[in-house]
Amino acid sequence: MDRVARHLDELLAAAEASQAAASAMNAQLLAPQNYQNGTDELGRARREMQAGQSTERVGDRLIRASGSFDKAIAAVNTARSIFNEALTQRQAAEIAKAPELAGAVWAKTEKDLGKAARALEKGNEMPALEGAAQAAAGYSEAELA
Numbered sequence: 001m002d003r004v005a006r007h008l009d010e011l012l013a014a015a016e017a018s019q020a021a022a023s024a025m026n027a028q029l030l031a032p033q034n035y036q037n038g039t040d041e042l043g044r045a046r047r048e049m050q051a052g053q054s055t056e057r058v059g060d061r062l063i064r065a066s067g068s069f070d071k072a073i074a075a076v077n078t079a080r081s082i083f084n085e086a087l088t089q090r091q092a093a094e095i096a097k098a099p100e101l102a103g104a105v106w107a108k109t110e111k112d113l114g115k116a117a118r119a120l121e122k123g124n125e126m127p128a129l130e131g132a133a134q135a136a137a138g139y140s141e142a143e144l145a
Helices: 003-024 032-050 055-082 084-095 103-121 125-144
Strands: none
Touching: 003 032, 003 055, 032 055, 032 103, 055 084, 055 103, 055 125, 084 103, 084 125, 103 125
């Protein structure tokens, strides 16, 4: 394997490790835009690698993917502190099997929390806080259903 191919393999491994770390932190829910950006870039990079595209272009995509996942991880850390009550209620609702027993309420509340997370990613703290409060109430309702 030549040096360029090895470098791309290293960049791919780093992007995949960043994605796994972000997934483990539930970035899909708490930092959806950054996580999606990383996933999109990683997917494009894989397709371009298979198609034999420019190694520079593929490398740039892998670097952007890693950067997006790293941003997602940072955003998750912020979201966990701001959304603490909602996440506590979410966990209690999961334990009570709310996704199965109160599916409609659960689905709406997941959307509410996702909307709040996207607002937070954009730096809109007040709508994020309001959305988190809505989500906490929704999860509490789902838990009791």
